Amino acid sequence: MAKVCLQTPFTNEDVLKLRAGDEVFLNGIIYVARDAAHKRFLHLLSKNQPLPVDLKNQIIFYAGPTPPKPGQVIGSIAPTTASRMDPYTPAMFEYGVKGVIGKGPRSQMVKDACKEHQAVCFSAIGGLSALLSNKIQGAEVVAYEDLGPEAVRKLTVKDFPVMVVYDAYGNDLYEQEIAKYRTIQR
Amino acid sequence: MRDISVEKIRDAVAVLCREACYYLPEDIVQGFHKALETEQSPLGKSILEQLIENAQLAAKEARPCCHDTGIAVVYAEVGQDVHIVGGDFETAIHEGVRKGYKEGYLRNSVVGDPLLRINTNDNTPGVIHTKIVPGDRIKLTVLPKGGGSENMSAMKFLLPGEGVEGVKKFVLDTIDAAGGRACPPLVVGVGIGGTFDKVTEIAKEALLREIGVHHHEPHIALLEKELLEDINKLGIGPQGLGGINTALWVAVETYGCHITALPVAVNIQCHAARKKSCVL
Structure with missing residues (x-):
């Protein structure tokens, strides 16, 4: 399990270097999009229409921040439950998204899509919202402003801490780690 | 008047x-510290330490x-x-x-x-x-x-004969299915009895009880202890990334119910277990 700093956007080589359990510090631009924005993205992709923002080789952060207080770049922010995006993720990887940041385990379909399209799922700590917002140096709404907290945002991050939970080789950090501490037969 | x-x-x-939203209750912060003392997973320990730091920062800066x-x-x-x-x-x-x-x-x-x-x-x-x-x-x-943990909550009518073992199985199934999605370490509110509406109401009311305080009925207090032990044997751990602290606390509330019924509800609360009261 390595500790690495990575610049966004990603190349396939970046993705293929990562293994489940690696700690990664992201630098550069990441895009915030969650349920409502994904629904719109998929509608566009199904009609072969361009997305409002070019997300090829980019990282999507499943989140919705609180409003910033005066003087803040962004309010509190941390990942939302990733599995709600399961129906959308394979298509987003096929389109060219290289990584997503959420919290919690995901479906086999998403794990398979990581392998098939050379992409990776990261977790950040859910509810670590005050600390994580300090890793964000810039934030702007770039699409779907009408969605309010669910609008698409472009964030500039410095050493944003995430962990690889599903890599492009089919490894699953949740399964691996839980098995070590499970002491009840079910 | x-x-x-x-x-x-x-x-x-x-x-x-x-x-x-700014000030995480002291019983929850103490729960993090207690979990940190026992946690075996290095990753789990690191997550708990960060949650403590996050709560301190939020309180200091008066932000969510x-x-x-x-x-x-x-x-x-x-x-x-x-x-x-x-x-x-x-x-x-x-x-x-x-x-x-x-x-x-x-x-x-x-x-x-x-x-x-x-x-x-x-x-x-x-x-x-x-x-x-x-x-x-x-x-x-x-x-x-919060939505993430609420989404993982569940309600079921058991057969009356399934009894306490049936209740335990349903609670464990619910927590196991939620895994890391519900943002553990959790507080688990369980309702047993009542009607379709009442059982979910008391499961949520259970979340209002301070952690560390057991139900006044000895058999329900024992159930709370056993549920907490069993949940923490699931291995889910902080954020679902493994460990022996999946839940900080389990609180059970009960209500009388129909002879045909044994309703059970599990209201899952994430680690941001916020609550605040005042009296006018």
Whole structure:
């Protein structure tokens, strides 16, 4: 399990270097999009229409921040439950998204899509919202402003801490780690 | 009779919304520290340390400890000798939610219609539970309930004969299915008995109990202890990334029920287990 700093956007080589359990510090631009924005993205992709923002080789952060207080770049922010995006993720990887940041385990379909399209799922700590917002140096709404907290945002991050939970080789950090501490037969 | 104005109720709810989201209750922070002492997973320990640091930073800077500032669940215990003046009670509570979320820079996380899904942009409506109690005071409690953990909650009618073992199995199945999605370490509220509506109500009320305080009935207190032990044997751990602290606490509430029924509800609360009360 390595500790690495990575610049966004990603190349396939970046993705293929990562293994489940690696700690990664992201630098550069990441895009915030969650349920409502994904629904719109998929509608566009199904009609072969361009997305409002070019997300090829980019990282999507499943989140919705609180409003910033005066003087803040962004309010509190941390990942939302990733599995709600399961129906959308394979298509987003096929389109060219290289990584997503959420919290919690995901479906086999998403794990398979990581392998098939050379992409990776990261977790950040859910509810670590005050600390994580300090890793964000810039934030702007770039699409779907009408969605309010669910609008698409472009964030500039410095050493944003995430962990690889599903890599492009089919490894699953949740399964691996839980098995070590499970002491009840079910 | 004692007069209490709707403005006073509105303003109290606004303050409770804000303070609940900024200041994680002390029992929860202590729960993190206790979990940190026992946690075996290095990753789990690191997560707990960061959650403690996050709670301290949020409190110091008066900002939301979690971005999901929830749908506002408001409990009101209204003394029967109180006269509410100047408007209507429920409107005052919704106005308090509106004011608290706006002035506190909390996230608007509520859509007005569950199918049309347009954000109301003021976090209303809140969810209000009112009880009429003796006395001439109003006790208000705000529990901002995050969506990730609420989504993993479940209710089931067991056969009466399934008894305590059936209850345990259902609670464990629910927590196991939630895994890391519900943002562990959790507080687990369990309702047993009542009706379809009552059982979920008491499961949520269980979340209002301070962690560390068991049910007054010895057999229910024992069930709470056993459930906590078994949940923590699941290995899910902090954030579902492995460990022996999946839950900080389990609180069970019960109610009488029909001879045909054994309803059980599990209301999952994430680690941002926020609640704040005041008395007017």
